[in-house]
Amino acid sequence: MKTTQIYPVDAQAPDAELIARAAEVIRRGGLVAFPTETVYGLGANALDAQAVRGIFLAKERPAYDPLIVHLDRAEALPQVARAIPPVAWELATHFWPGPLTLVLPRHPQIPLEVTAGGETVAVRVPAHPVAQALIRAAGVPIAAPSANRFGRVSPTRASDVWADLAGRIDLILDGGPTQVGVESTVLSLVSTPPLLLRPGGVSREALAALIGPVQLLERPVPIGERAAAPGTLLQHYAPRAQVILYRGEAPTLYATLQAEAQRWTEEGRRVGLLIAREDAEPLRSAPAVLGIAGSLADLEEVARHLFATLRALDEAGVQVILARDFGEAGLGLAIRDRLTRAAAGHVVEVTPPD
Numbered sequence: 076m077k078t079t080q081i082y083p084v085d086a087q088a089p090d091a092e093l094i095a096r097a098a099e100v101i102r103r104g105g106l107v108a109f110p111t112e113t114v115y116g117l118g119a120n121a122l123d124a125q126a127v128r129g130i131f132l133a134k135e136r137p138a139y140d141p142l143i144v145h146l147d148r149a150e151a152l153p154q155v156a157r158a159i160p161p162v163a164w165e166l167a168t169h170f171w172p173g174p175l176t177l178v179l180p181r182h183p184q185i186p187l188e189v190t191a192g193g194e195t196v197a198v199r200v201p202a203h204p205v206a207q208a209l210i211r212a213a214g215v216p217i218a219a220p221s222a223n224r225f226g227r228v229s230p231t232r233a234s235d236v237w238a239d240l241a242g243r244i245d246l247i248l249d250g251g252p253t254q255v256g257v258e259s260t261v262l263s264l265v266s267t268p269p270l271l272l273r274p275g276g277v278s279r280e281a282l283a284a285l286i287g288p289v290q291l292l293e294r295p296v297p298i299g300e301r302a303a304a305p306g307t308l309l310q311h312y313a314p315r316a317q318v319i320l321y322r323g324e325a326p327t328l329y330a331t332l333q334a335e336a337q338r339w340t341e342e343g344r345r346v347g348l349l350i351a352r353e354d355a356e357p358l359r360s361a362p363a364v365l366g367i368a369g370s371l372a373d374l375e376e377v378a379r380h381l382f383a384t385l386r387a388l389d390e391a392g393v394q395v396i397l398a399r400d401f402g403e404a405g406l407g408l409a410i411r412d413r414l415t416r417a418a419a420g421h422v423v424e425v426t427p428p429d
């Protein structure tokens with residue numbers, strides 16, 4: 076058991092003394108959870124194999140799932156990756172700091188613990204002032220997965236980190252709720268054309284507008300099977316409740332959600348609906364706890380609140396979560412990916428009766 080300390084930190088203007096203390100914990104091989112613009116990360120010195128092993132222990136993360144290395148600026152990229160192609164610099168110039176992770180050949184000074192034994196390394200420059208200040212003060216690249224127990228929903232608030240990792244890590248910097256709410260987009264530049272391993276905070280359309288077509292990963296791999304490519308496990312980001320994802324249009328979508336909520340309730344289950352604000356009125360008589368992630372017209376809002384809404388439904392004690400799909404435009408693709416993973420592939424296509 077470790078004693079976990081939690082300190083509030085100003086998200087815009089982090090206190091230099093507190094950051095210096097957190098950086099010292101990192102340099103001494105400790106574990107610090109900190110806010111990024113996407114989700115909270117669990118950081119350790121990326122150059123210290125022993126410290127990195129501590130991340131896997133605290134999260135109960137299998138050693139075959141590699142970590143993202145965080146830098147405070149793009150110019151540091153040659154310290155962690157090699158054979159960096161021009162397209163990487165183009166992407167870095169355009170999207171860093173920000174929610175884009177690039178997979179590149181590993182620099183030999185990055186321990187194999189970080190890359191899960193692989194010859195590639197995932198790298199990003201986060202935009203959050205606290206993350207930036209911490210990396211700069213530590214003076215080393217920081218390896219950081221999302222600060223949740225493996226397989227659980229990623230943390231968008233310090234209280235989520237506390238719930239999963241208290242007693243297992245040294246320090247939590249509480250910078251309030253994160254802005255983007257879903258994790259970074261992971262793009263592999265070791266394949267041609269670039270391969271989108273995980274949709275996230277930077278949309279596929281935005282990437283394609285800059286560098287042309289990106290390849291989409293076919294199908295995530297069910298949990299229990301070792302994925303050929305890291306990051307492709309199907310069940311991940313799961314709340315405790317069983318999740319079922321519904322794809323289709325109103326009014327058939329509403330009729331289906333209503334009928335399914337009714338059916339599960341009759342079977343004695345507590346039901347939650349993960350829906351948009353616009354769905355609340357048409358579904359007002361469904362026997363379910365409503366989890367409203369945001370507006371259909373504002374997918375940034377939906378992404379920001381997605382994980383907290385899943386956690387809230389868990390806390391409300393529901394056993395089944397019926398979730399609506401939010402399309403595939405912009406952040407919709409990342410939202411669909413997280414909900415599909417939470418549902419472990421249990422996706423229902425809703426089609427109107429003909």
Ligand code: TXA
Nearest residue numbers: 113115116141142178195196197220221258259305306
């Ligand atoms: O927004 C984010 O990316 C957050 C914040 C903290 O930066 N981090 C995050 O880390 O989501 P994590 O570990 O939860 O997810 C990293 C993903 C995993 O799916 C992992 O398999 C993939 O990136 N990944 C890491 N290194 C890789 C590599 N060398 N090749 C392919 N995928 C890799």
Ligand code: MG
Nearest residue numbers: 220221222229
């Ligand atoms: Mg994660």
